[in-house]
Amino acid sequence: MRKMTDDRQFAPATQRNREPILEVLQRILPSSGTILEIASGTGEHAVFFTPRLPGRKWLPTDIHYLSLASISAWLKYSPSDNIYPPILLDVCENIWAIELENQYLNEITAIVSINMIHIAPWAACLGLMAGAGRILPENGILYLYGPFKQNGQHTAPSNAAFDEMLKSQNPEWGVRDLEEVIAVAKMQNLHWRETVSMPANNLSVVFEKLG
Numbered sequence: 005m006r007k008m009t010d011d012r013q014f015a016p017a018t019q020r021n022r023e024p025i026l027e028v029l030q031r032i033l034p035s036s037g038t039i040l041e042i043a044s045g046t047g048e049h050a051v052f053f054t055p056r057l058p059g060r061k062w063l064p065t066d067i068h069y070l071s072l073a074s075i076s077a078w079l080k081y082s083p084s085d086n087i088y089p090p091i092l093l094d095v096c097e098n099i100w101a102i103e104l105e106n107q108y109l110n111e112i113t114a115i116v117s118i119n120m121i122h123i124a125p126w127a128a129c130l131g132l133m134a135g136a137g138r139i140l141p142e143n144g145i146l147y148l149y150g151p152f153k154q155n156g157q158h159t160a161p162s163n164a165a166f167d168e169m170l171k172s173q174n175p176e177w178g179v180r181d182l183e184e185v186i187a188v189a190k191m192q193n194l195h196w197r198e199t200v201s202m203p204a205n206n207l208s209v210v211f212e213k214l215g
Contacts, residue, residue, distance in 0.1 A: 011077035013046040013070070017119070021203065022052050025118065025149055028200055028208045029053065032145055037113025038063050038088075040102070040139070042095060042132060043120035047075030050090075051082040061086050063108055065093035095131035103139065114145040121185070122150055122167075125176035130188060137192030140213040146194055148209040149202070152182040160205040182209065 033039060036059050044050055044064035054062045064075050064087070075090040088108070093100055102108060115136050121129040136146045151163045158164040163179055170177040186196045186209075193214050200208040 010081075011070075011073040012081060013074040015046045015048060018046065018048040018052075021118075021149070021206070022049060024202050025049070025208065026053055026056055028202075028210075029057065029116070029147065032147065032197075032210050033057065033060065034113040034143075034145060035059050037061070038108055038111035040108070040112050040115045041065060042093065042115060042117040043067070043124075044075055044090060045071055045119070047071070047078035047090070049118060050075060050087060051078045051084065054084040054087045058086070060113075061088060061111065063088045063112075064090040065102075066090060067092065067094050095135055096125075096127050097131070100135050100139075109139065112139055112144070113141065114147065115140060116147045118149040120150070121148065122170060122179050123177055125174075126180075129180060129185060133188050133192045133194060136189075136194060136211070136213070140194075142213055142215040144213040146189070146211040146213070148185070148207075148211075150206055151179045152185070152207050152209070153179055154182050156181055156183075163205050182207070185209070 038061040041050060041062060041064045044066050047064060050062055050064040066072050072090045072092060079087060093102060117132060140146065151166060158167065167179040189196060189211050194211040195214050197210045197212045202208055
């Protein structure tokens with residue numbers, strides 16, 4: 005990741021994956037409402053997706069202040085009428101800040117989390133599922149993107165190497181097992197809807213909130 009001359013940060017992976025992700029989002033996201041993005045990172049996905057998702061609002065969030073500054077800088081560089089200023093959000097909290105403020109809750113129809121649960125402790129995945137279970141309305145969508153193991157096995161040697169690299173940085177990080185993620189989602193009334201194969205051995209995983 006490199007930094008621009010202002011607070012914008014640049015993640016090369018975003019340039020590679022944004023088009024394939026957008027194709028899935030355009031198909032599975034509700035046609036209206038606010039899309040809550042968890043762990044927005046640099047903010048590049050947010051500013052790319054929002055002009056291409058008419059009828060929706062986009063709410064970026066992150067736990068890191070440097071990321072929030074980058075998102076804000078990208079919004080100034082590439083403004084859009086349907087994106088909110090970023091907010092601080094920690095998925096591991098029992099009640100998210102957005103729930104306490106209650107400003108956006110009635111608008112949220114979907115949650116998007118790209119490349120988060122493997123670069124975070126398992127508690128972050130559990131917190132994401134619990135929050136989605138609380139916040140999403142009936143038929144609301146939870147979208148995950150990233151590398152996953154399937155049936156306990158890596159889907160490619162590159163993913164195995166990536167998993168080792170992540171764990172060397174933090175033993176609590178690592179590529180998650182898809183079946184385990186689906187199981188914890190089910191505990192929060194989130195029904196697995198589909199898995200879509202993506203470039204570079206990644207997956208899009210789509211859940212729907214049951215009534």
